[in-house]
Amino acid sequence: MRLTDEYIFRQPEKYQVILLHLVAVFERAIPEVELLFKWGIPYFYYRKKPFCYLAPNHKKGFVDAGFARGFELKRNQDYLIGENRNTVKSLRYCTLESIDNRILEDVIQEALGLYK
Numbered sequence: 365m366r367l368t369d370e371y372i373f374r375q376p377e378k379y380q381v382i383l384l385h386l387v388a389v390f391e392r393a394i395p396e397v398e399l400l401f402k403w404g405i406p407y408f409y410y411r412k413k414p415f416c417y418l419a420p421n422h423k424k425g426f427v428d429a430g431f432a433r434g435f436e437l438k439r440n441q442d443y444l445i446g447e448n449r450n451t452v453k454s455l456r457y458c459t460l461e462s463i464d465n466r467i468l469e470d471v472i473q474e475a476l477g478l479y480k
Contacts, residue, residue, distance in 0.1 A: 367401035379420040381460045382427045386418055389465060393472045410479050416472075429468070430454040431475050440471050 372383045383406070390397055390408055398409045408415040414432040421428065431437065434444060434453025443464075444453040455471060457463050 366399075368399050368406040371401060371406060375420055376422070378425075378459075379422070379427055382457050382463070383418055383420065385460055385463060386427070386429055386457075386468075389468055390416070390472060393469055394476060410476065413479060415475065415479070426456045426458045428454040428456050431471065433475060433478050436478055437471065437474055439474050440467055443467055444471070 372380055372387070375383060387399060387406070391399075394408075394410060394415075396410070397415065400407050400409055402414075403417075405417050405419045407417040416432065417428070417430045419428045419430060420426075428445075430452045431444075431454065432452060435446070435449075435451050437444060437453060443455055445456050446453050455468060
């Protein structure tokens with residue numbers, strides 16, 4: 365079993381279902397994306413470059429999908445969270461039901477365009 369899978373399946377169910385859903389959406393949107401275990405969390409790499417990490421925050425009760433070049437994104441600013449970070453902006457999910465796949469997929473596609 366991959367380290368990323370082990371990490372995801374060790375999470376409490378609340379986070380596990382969100383993480384599994386996010387992995388499925390990313391892999392469907394970008395078939396050539398690589399899910400690696402970097403800095404203690406699952407991290408998607410595209411063309412060998414950091415693309416987006418998935419980080420559960422147990423204290424605050426959410427999963428962050430943090431886009432490495434998020435500060436360059438123009439669309440969906442109402443949904444992207446910067447929190448005084450210089451490069452990363454993230455989509456944040458507290459429940460599986462809070463995930464809007466249309467917004468997630470649009471952010472993924474816009475971020476993908478930054479790597480071409």
